[in-house]
Amino acid sequence: MKIGLFFGSFNPIHLGHLIIGNTMATHTDLGEVWYIVSPQNPFKKNKGLLHEFDRLTMVEKAIADNPKLRVTDIEFNLPKPSYTIDTLTILAEKYPQHEFVLIMGEDNLVQFEKWKNYDKILAYYKLYVYERPNTAPHNFKDHPSVFFVAAPLLDISATFIRNCIKNGRSIKYMVKEEVEEYIAWKGFYR
Template structure:
C-alpha cells in the first residue's frame, strides 16, 4: 500500500490539515494518509505545545469517520527530538509491506536542505508537496522525486487558533466539532 506521511505537531489539528490530507488521499496515488504526531519539532519551540497524547487524541477524534486517514504515534516511542529520517527508517522496518511518501507544505521546501539526511529522504520516499501562501521558488521545483499536488490554498494556522482560544473567540468551523468540544471541556490553550 502506498501511504502518505503527514508529519506535524497538530497543535491543534484543524480543517486545513484535514483538507490537505483528504485531498492527498483522494486525488493522488496514495491509498491512505497517516498523521504522524510529533512530540517535539526540532525546529520549533515547544512552550505552547499541548502534551503529545492530548494532540494525538485530538487527531484521532478529527479523523475518526474517514477510513483513508490514520493517526500514528510512532515518534512517541523514539528519542526526542525525533528526526524525519529516523522515523521513516523505523516505519519501513515496522511496515515493510508499505511504500511511504512524505507530505510537505511548499513553504517548508526552503528549509528542507537543513533537515537531517534530507537527500536520503528524497531518495527513499520522495515528497508530495501541497501549495502554501507566500511560498518562495525553490531548488526542488523540477526534482524527479518531488511531486506537486493541486490542493486548496489555505491560510489557517494552529498559532491563529490558539490565539483565538486564548482570547475566548470561537474556533467553530476551523476545527472538527469533536476537536472543538474536547478543547472546551479540557480548557486546552487557555
C-alpha cells in the first residue's frame, strides 16, 4: 500500500491539518495518510510545545472517525531533533510492504535543500506537495519526484489557536470538538 506521511508538531492539530490529510488520502493514489507527531522540529524552537504524548492524543481524537487516517509515535524513540530521512529509513525497514510518500506544503520546498540528506529523500521517495499562496521561488517545480496536489487551504495556524486560548477566545470550528474538549480539560496553552 502507498502511505502518505504527514509530519508535524500538531501543537495542536487543527482543521487545516485534517483537510490536507483527508484530501491526500481521498484525491490521490494513497491508501492511507499517517500523521507523524514530531517531538521536536529541527527548524523550530521548542518553546510552548506540549508534551509529545498529549499531541499524539489530540491527533488520535481528531482522526478517530476516519479509517484512512492514522497516527504514529515512530519518532518518539529517535534521537532529538528527529530528521525526516532517519524516520523514512526506519519506516521502510519496519514496513517493507508499504511505499512511503512525503506530504508537505509548498512553503517547505523553499528550505528543502537545507534538510538533512534532502537529495536522498528525492532519490528514494516521492513528495506530494500541496500548493501554498505567496510561496517564494524554489528549485523543485519540475522535479520528477515532486507532485503537486490541489488541496483546499484554511488560513489557520496552531500559533493563532494557542494565542486565542491564551487570551480566552473561542477556538470553535478551528479544531475538532474532541480536541477542543481535551485542551480545555487539560488546561493547555493558558
